[in-house]
Amino acid sequence: MKIVVLWTDWVVLLVLLGTLTYGWKVMRQPHLAVTWRKAFNTATGTSAATVLAVFLVIGLLDSLHYRPAIAGKADAYATETRSVLDDILHQQQTGRERSYSAPLAYQGYEKEATVIDGQATRAYLRLQHGGAHLDQPEQQWAADVLLRTVAGVGLGLLLAAAATALVVLLLARKRRQGLGMAWRSLRRGQVGFPLRAVLLTLTVLAVLAGVMTMLATAYHVLGTDRVGNDLLYVVLKSIRTALVIGTMSTLVTMPIAVGLGICAGYLRGWVDEAIQYVYTVINSIPYVLLIAAVVLILMVFIDNHPDLFPTSAERTDARLFFLCIILGMTSWTELCRLIRGEVIKLREAEYIQAAQAFGVGTWRILSVHLLPNVMHLILISMVINFSGLVLAEAVLSYVGIGVDPSMQSFGTLINTARLELSREPTIWWTLATAFTFMFSLVLSANLFSDAIRDAFDPRATHK
């Protein structure tokens, strides 16, 4: 086994490291800790954060890549790059059908040419994997699905109960109370932190996951696509793409927006003019055109330098990486304008003038006095931008200039769904799946960013 760290994996790991460092810093700074606690103090905010965390874990599992060794050969590895998520979903990845099948189906969606009793005819064929364990599917299917669902619900509830018990135990230990006391105060929501909401969210998620797991061992829970891929697998793989695009493009955006915004706002004069000119120009170019041009250049580059990208995974990853960069380079203007405005206001603040009266250097004023005071703006717009970028990916892939077509993403899913919707009978599940997952990701990101904005925005009403 050879561990592979793709470019975007580096980014994911660095972001994780950065977040942990920031968290550690927050713990040590009382005023930051208080505001963050406020962000996690609403039931909606924490529930959204819980859902988001589940997405993040899936994305993280999908970012740990390796190439399996070829059996019997030393120092030789398969060309296929796998991730930990691929191993978990091994059955879904390999259990490929011939073509479309509806969710939980045991036979194909369309009639296929086949030979029955020596006669060439067209019929609905049994799937190779979905419901393959049933002898008489017509009679057994409904009972089997029901049984598995019930078992899944049970499993989910069991998990949730275990989590709740753990929380109660920890709570009782921390507060030095009896277990009954701790449970009662948790149930009444009197623990200061919306633990109840988190546990409820976790219960819902656990039940859903339990049902999915129980069904997924025997069926294609969300159906299959045109070439017979299990959609559950595809959509779970899409999560990483969305997360990478969301975070990495934001990471590219931030230094440009913050650096230029602060400089323009504080230094004014020709620096301000120049920076304003640049972002006005960038704003007036249709960004789809800009991205299309860059992606085309990039594709040519990748095709001409096959030695730089030995595996197909690295090629698709490079395209994703540069897509993030170009998305970031085109979407910094709004944050930059926002920060410029804020800094123009702040530069008249008396503490800035006091620093000037002390002859404090420009660089120090920018970094010590101004930057920390626009940090809340940066944070708020970062989380709000995130969902916008996830949606932008969907649009770009739909137009055909997004990620590599072989890479699973919400955009490519939606792009394929376009043709499927115009078929008769309609293939509805691709779109439904992509929609549901993307919707939950973006909605939870938006709700969470709302909570952060409320906590960090000084103008927000504090009730």
Add this chain to the structure above:
Amino acid sequence: MLQLDQLRTEIHSSQGIVVAVDGVSLAIQPGETFALVGESGSGKSVTALSISRLLPDNACIAAGDVRLDDASLADLPESEMRAYRGGRIAMIFQEPATSLNAVMSVGRQLVEAITTHTELRGAAARAKAVDWLKRVGIAEPERRIDSYPFQLSGGQKQRVMIAMALATEPALLIADEPTTALDVTVQKQILDLLLDLQRERGMAMLLITHDLGVVSQVADRVGIMYAGELVELGSKAAFFSKPLHPYATRLLGALPDVDKRGHLLEAIAGSVPPLYQAFDGCRFAPRCYSATARCRGEIPPMYEMGGGHGVRCFAYAPEAAVPLVLPPLRDIGAGRAAKQLGDKALLTVENLRVRFPIRSGLLQRVSGHVDAVHEVSFSLRPGETLALVGESGSGKTTTGKAILQLLRGTAVVDGQAMLGDIDLMRAGKAELKRARRQMQIIFQDPFGSLNPRMRVGEILAEGIQSLRPELDLAERRRRVDALLEQVSLPQSALTRFPHEFSGGQRQRIAIARALAVEPSLIVCDEPTSALDVSVQAQILNLLKELQQQLGVAYLFITHNIGVVEYLADRIAVMQAGRIVETGESASLLTAPQHAYTRTLLAAVPRVVVGEVDAEVLLPA
């Protein structure tokens, strides 16, 4: 007419339930002006909002009653309350700039108020609006009615607000700090106008203010609030001739004026207690000289002293009264006579002129200049306090900033300013750095002048780090510790953030920051305007003591004449960017030469305490 009965208003906040107003009972008769006085956080504004039921969502009237004539306002449904609000009860707020809608002409806003609450419509309503504008003293009302708020001055906007409030002919006018945002001369006009209209209409007025001077000028009766409670209630004459409550007497003692020059002001140590706690005793007890065990363990009732004069203090209990202890008269040490003024000028400013460029056109070329300061000249000796007095827009802050070289790059500054041997206007980088060690600044707003993201220790060390880079870490630590000592803040302050301190403490931090580089000149830009009277007294005392110890000179920029009388050695009066009169403090205040100085001094509302006839209190 208006009657508050044991009013209790609670605000639900993150710290718990804050009882902002607790057991307030008072009555206002038609034609009467009742002044509710108190420092910030005393609950006076919440009382006003409770009457008009405009409380924020997280606040509610928890107990007690508000009665206007026969109606109980606390129980009215919102739909009926709306008819009262604006109809029977009108309100004026502190900030005229934000009370008016910026995108509607004042006439439209006025007509809207008239049509909502009276039968008048169309041309009749407009005629009425013009009539009202005339009555509130706006010249050319026919033309002005179509003006937008930005075309009016602050005083005019407040007049329009008054017109809007009174156009509905209310029975009760609630004026919440109506003149605080205005200059003294405008303040006088507005107060006179309010009094005239009140007399004419026989309406009742509830005036909310922190300014005892305003109270002595316009009120009939006075209520003093402290920590959510009414502590003293009485007629103006009775109150000012003999204030009873220890808090009231000390509040009056904290007012700076010319008579208190020789000694320190009455600074009320400590701060207003937080209102989310339950009280077992008198709320003022922790800060009171007379406090006894009884004061701390028993809640004092309101004692009736005759003539409607009530006071909430055990010192006036019919039996077993707590003896009143007079606060010690604090001497300023060696006194004023010992003040050593050098002969050689520390700072000489000659023909200072500051112009702000106006940019216009496609290429933002400089097309003209706004002159903020014209040919200002003065000099300042070591250890001296020169007060720069003027109304807003007179260019006093600009003068201060120009001397500190904070306007480089934004304005064109001509003239000469010499600090010792350094020519400030032509100083290069190194020379300017040397000059900055000798002059520092203290700003008005203690909330805006400290970086909220820096610890106090970092704030104090920054100046030393920048201007005295030769000092090592240990020396810097030692100096910062000494600075905290000088402004009497605890050492634990070093690791805390500015938001953990009160306004007065923040201003101490700002003073310590200015002192960090041991300057010989400090420009004080309205350092006490944002503070309550008792805190202002603490800061003024501190400034006076520091001058005594360190011999630092102050260029004291202010509009508060009381502060000037108390602190200044010499005074320069500024009007429209020019110094119109300069002189020794005593002679200028007693015998002003310039007409503007005379107007300015006459407009200042004065507080006279003692056994005097109430009529004498009213300025001519």
